[in-house]
Amino acid sequence: MAFAPADEQELSQVVAAAAAEARPLRITGSGSKAGIGRPSIGEELSLRALSGVVLYEPEELVLIAGAATPIAGIEALLASHNQHLAFEPMDCGPLLGAGAGQGTVGGLVAVNASGPRRIKAGAARDHVLGFRCVTGRGEIVKSGGRVMKNVTGYDLSKLVAGSFGTLAALTQITLKTLPAPETSQTLVLLGTEEQAGLLALRKVSGAPLEASALALLPKGAAPLDLGENAAAIRLEGPEISVAQRLEDLRGLLKPFGGGVEILGGESSASLWRALRDAEPVASLDGHIWRVSVAPSDGFALVSALKESALPLLGYFYDWAGGLVWLCMADAEDAHAKPLRAAVDRLGGHATLIRASATTRAAVDVFHPQPPALAALSRRVKESFDPAHILERGRLRAEF
Amino acid sequence: MPLLMPAPEPEILSRRSELLTRLAQILPAQNVIADETARRAYECDAFTMYRALPLVVVLPETVPQVQSILALAQEMNVKVVPRGGGTSLSGGSMPLEDGILLGMSKFNRILEIDYENRCARVQPGVQNLAISKAVEHAGFYYAPDPSSQIACSIGGNVAENAGGVHCLKYGLTTNNILGLEVVLMGGEILRLGGKHLDSEMYDLLGLMTGSEGLLGVVTEVTVRILQKPPVARGLLLGFASVEAGARCVGAIIAQGIIPGGMEMMDKATIRAVERFQPCGYPQDAAAIVIVELDGTPAEVDHLVGVVEKIARAEGATTTKVSNSEAERLQFWAGRKNAFPAVSCIGPDYLCMDGTIPRKRLPEVLTGMDELAKKHGLRVANVFHAGDGNLHPLILYDASIEGDIERAENLGADILRLCVAVGGVLTGEHGVGVEKRDLMGEMFNEIDLAQQMRVKCAFDPSGRLNPGKVFPELHRCAELGAMHVVGGALPFPDLPRF
Numbered sequence: 002m003a004f005a006p007a008d009e010q011e012l013s014q015v016v017a018a019a020a021a022e023a024r025p026l027r028i029t030g031s032g033s034k035a036g037i038g039r040p041s042i043g044e045e046l047s048l049r050a051l052s053g054v055v056l057y058e059p060e061e062l063v064l065i066a067g068a069a070t071p072i073a074g075i076e077a078l079l080a081s082h083n084q085h086l087a088f089e090p091m092d093c094g095p096l097l098g099a100g101a102g103q104g105t106v107g108g109l110v111a112v113n114a115s116g117p118r119r120i121k122a123g124a125a126r127d128h129v130l131g132f133r134c135v136t137g138r139g140e141i142v143k144s145g146g147r148v149m150k151n152v153t154g155y156d157l158s159k160l161v162a163g164s165f166g167t168l169a170a171l172t173q174i175t176l177k178t179l180p181a182p183e184t185s186q187t188l189v190l191l192g193t194e195e196q197a198g199l200l201a202l203r204k205v206s207g208a209p210l211e212a213s214a215l216a217l218l219p220k221g222a223a224p225l226d227l228g229e230n231a232a233a234i235r236l237e238g239p240e241i242s243v244a245q246r247l248e249d250l251r252g253l254l255k256p257f258g259g260g261v262e263i264l265g266g267e268s269s270a271s272l273w274r275a276l277r278d279a280e281p282v283a284s285l286d287g288h289i290w291r292v293s294v295a296p297s298d299g300f301a302l303v304s305a306l307k308e309s310a311l312p313l314l315g316y317f318y319d320w321a322g323g324l325v326w327l328c329m330a331d332a333e334d335a336h337a338k339p340l341r342a343a344v345d346r347l348g349g350h351a352t353l354i355r356a357s358a359t360t361r362a363a364v365d366v367f368h369p370q371p372p373a374l375a376a377l378s379r380r381v382k383e384s385f386d387p388a389h390i391l392e393r394g395r396l397r398a399e400f
Numbered sequence: 401m402p403l404l405m406p407a408p409e410p411e412i413l414s415r416r417s418e419l420l421t422r423l424a425q426i427l428p429a430q431n432v433i434a435d436e437t438a439r440r441a442y443e444c445d446a447f448t449m450y451r452a453l454p455l456v457v458v459l460p461e462t463v464p465q466v467q468s469i470l471a472l473a474q475e476m477n478v479k480v481v482p483r484g485g486g487t488s489l490s491g492g493s494m495p496l497e498d499g500i501l502l503g504m505s506k507f508n509r510i511l512e513i514d515y516e517n518r519c520a521r522v523q524p525g526v527q528n529l530a531i532s533k534a535v536e537h538a539g540f541y542y543a544p545d546p547s548s549q550i551a552c553s554i555g556g557n558v559a560e561n562a563g564g565v566h567c568l569k570y571g572l573t574t575n576n577i578l579g580l581e582v583v584l585m586g587g588e589i590l591r592l593g594g595k596h597l598d599s600e601m602y603d604l605l606g607l608m609t610g611s612e613g614l615l616g617v618v619t620e621v622t623v624r625i626l627q628k629p630p631v632a633r634g635l636l637l638g639f640a641s642v643e644a645g646a647r648c649v650g651a652i653i654a655q656g657i658i659p660g661g662m663e664m665m666d667k668a669t670i671r672a673v674e675r676f677q678p679c680g681y682p683q684d685a686a687a688i689v690i691v692e693l694d695g696t697p698a699e700v701d702h703l704v705g706v707v708e709k710i711a712r713a714e715g716a717t718t719t720k721v722s723n724s725e726a727e728r729l730q731f732w733a734g735r736k737n738a739f740p741a742v743s744c745i746g747p748d749y750l751c752m753d754g755t756i757p758r759k760r761l762p763e764v765l766t767g768m769d770e771l772a773k774k775h776g777l778r779v780a781n782v783f784h785a786g787d788g789n790l791h792p793l794i795l796y797d798a799s800i801e802g803d804i805e806r807a808e809n810l811g812a813d814i815l816r817l818c819v820a821v822g823g824v825l826t827g828e829h830g831v832g833v834e835k836r837d838l839m840g841e842m843f844n845e846i847d848l849a850q851q852m853r854v855k856c857a858f859d860p861s862g863r864l865n866p867g868k869v870f871p872e873l874h875r876c877a878e879l880g881a882m883h884v885v886g887g888a889l890p891f892p893d894l895p896r897f
Binding site: 058059061063083120126143148151152156162208211242246293296297320324367368371380 | 514515516517518539540560561563567568571572574575584588589590591592594595596597598599600601602603604605606607609610611627628629630650653654655656657658695696697698699702703755756757758759784786787788789822823824825826827828829830831835839842843846847848850851853854855856857858869880
């Protein structure tokens with residue numbers, strides 16, 4: 002059976018009824034992210050009726066929207082007021098074969114999506130000011146508020162961000178909006194060795210240049226197939242400031258040698274859109290992993306994988322080396338064991354983002370946790386959803 | 401509205417000597433403070449209206465000691481109140497007469513500074529400002545800057561999700577920490593986050609931040625450090641009305657500018673400041689706004705021009721721009737001294753802390769005036785203008801019978817007003833004991849029960865910092881932490897905690 006409640010009240014009745022019988026429910030918005038995580042089981046619970054912007058006050062930097070409101074519409078609305086979602090939400094559609102521009106704000110928060118600007122502006126979780134939801138008990142709960150500074154009670158926004166719907170079905174989300182930068186320019190440093198290019202990115206991130214994105218594309222990687230390694234650095238702000246920082250940046254990069262190209266306007270925007278959506282690996286045929294490590298460990302991770310002779314089909318680095326996107330040739334176990342061992346030696350986590358449902362059911366999609374943390378995570382889940390009805394199995398096989 | 405703490409449990413009080421003996425097995429003698437006179441030093445935090453003599457004060461120096469203390473408390477069913485610098489303004493670290501006060505002041509080392517990954521690993525007792533001092537020679541700093549930053553500890557900052565003037569642009573504590581090591585009541589150690597970004601599974605790092613010491617004891621913090629902007633310049637703007645000042649703040653943000661800091665003061669505060677330490681604030685202004693812009697020289701010069709123009713258009717009666725570091729600091733001197741200055745115009749004051757949607761400021765100020773009249777007291781105002789975080793200072797005289805109650809009642813009414821216009825009870829000081837009984841203004845019982853269930857997931861026996869944040873104590877079982885359907889446990893084969 003499939004449910005599509007008309008409003009929050011009806012949603013709460015549907016969930017309460019399911020909870021009473023311990024019947025699992027699969028929460029969907031547009032379905033664009035259904036391929037991430039372990040395949041969950043149960044009847045479909047569509048939130049599509051909970052759509053629409055409830056409030057947008059640009060001068061207050063706040064927007065409230067129903068969970069199923071399309072991101073594309075929100076971004077267009079913000080753009081008409083020269084604002085944006087500063088965390089630069091990834092559009093997972095292209096990577097997962099669902100097509101671009103279909104994501105909803107609820108899905109965005111549920112996976113805590115963010116893009117290249119994460120290093121400067123934070124992740125989705127940093128921009129959620131408050132929310133309303135229906136918990137696995139069928140109770141309507143609200144948390145947070147609509148103001149920038151709020152420490153009233155526990156920050157449950159952080160908990161639901163990235164929870165993949167396993168704690169509650171989000172019904173309404175309050176987001177912080179921010180002014181969009183006046184200008185954006187990208188400097189591409191060409192031809193350095195990978196390790197040196199990453200070192201350059203870390204030098205930039207430690208300089209007062211306020212770079213808003215720092216990525217490294219190995220030779221041959223789409224969309225910048227320039228025949229050389231390319232380190233891309235984005236500067237944003239008032240025009241006069243970007244111009245000056247660009248000069249300072251050129252000076253800082255001199256010791257690294259290599260050619261320099263400057264991308265402005267649409268060519269800069271389209272590069273970062275492509276990297277945001279993991280295009281360099283999305284176009285390859287294989288399992289896709291997303292690994293978060295300390296920026297200085299990104300290169301070590303890739304080197305370790307190469308040395309262990311894993312079938313690495315492609316990769317690139319974002320977040321100054323802290324985010325590594327990998328594509329590996331298909332295998333039943335998605336090469337989880339050796340990859341996770343390499344990540345564990347450094348500290349960080351690896352998520353299997355694209356693989357067949359069979360593989361995602363067999364392999365831990367999300368990084369395993371030490372026993373005390375795993376036990377606590379489970380207790381947190383049960384505090385919202387004691388009968389394990391919401392997105393059962395999505396994060397862990399056991400709940 | 402007297403605040404009631406849970407009555408001390410006679411059973412715990414009767415076992416004090418046993419507790420002391422057991423603690424002496426965990427800690428060196430000088431780290432267990434049992435003597436009454438010495439314990440007096442810990443009887444309150446910076447919310448001084450309420451005091452309690454802790455059962456015993458312990459000052460562990462190692463993580464295993466913290467583990468053992470918590471595990472012992474769990475075993476003996478004794479309450480534990482964690483405490484950092486003791487600067488909480490809401491009573492978050494107020495002790496309990498039947499509880500152990502767990503002081504983290506000996507965890508005072510900076511463990512690692514990693515410039516390459518722009519972070520530092522520090523112990524929780526390290527002072528906020530000490531982090532910036534340790535990295536300033538390399539051009540870095542730690543952004544969140546609560547007013548108490550010279551004294552408050554980073555562990556306490558995590559517990560309270562501390563903010564400050566920089567937060568408008570650089571975020572609160574929660575946006576500036578990468579990792580935590582936490583010890584739970586049962587003695588389990590958790591490591592959350594690290595030098596990498598974001599967590600998988602539930603964001604317990606984000607949840608711990610601002611949880612007011614009710615979930616676990618922080619034993620290590622990894623903070624993000626930022627490269628200091630090359631220049632900062634200030635503008636001192638005077639306005640003939642608070643409304644005009646508030647409009648100017650809105651116009652600056654609407655123009656797409658997020659200043660490094662944007663603060664506002666009303667006439668009562670301006671006068672008090674000028675009497676306390678003259679710093680050239682315009683005496684004829686009904687409100688002043690201080691704007692600080694930071695970044696590269698070209699950017700800052702450009703933005704100063706833009707802000708000046710906006711201020712003129714909004715009818716500023718004074719516009720001064722700092723042309724030197726000394727001048728910029730001069731602009732801030734009054735703001736930084738606002739709290740001590742206000743104590744010169746009234747013997748005592750109660751500092752409130754609510755946030756409102758910025759555009760509701762004029763009506764909230766009018767409403768506050770009316771409420772002050774009704775209660776027969778005066779209010780001076782200092783705001784973090786950019787983010788709508790208000791700090792009404794309620795002036796009273798503790799030597800006058802009934803004044804404390806009047807001040808508390810006025811404070812509660814002001815916070816109710818904040819919530820009524822779409823704001824919140826606390827922007828940065830925390831709920832603690834101070835605003836605990838007002839939680840119902842913002843949340844209904846179901847909302848609060850969900851928060852308390854989260855507490856139960858961390859601390860099922862409810863022994864960690866009880867009496868804070870939540871208006872009534874419920875046992876976890878009453879909250880239905882165990883959900884039974886049709887008489888059968890779900891997943892009966894799975895282990896329960």
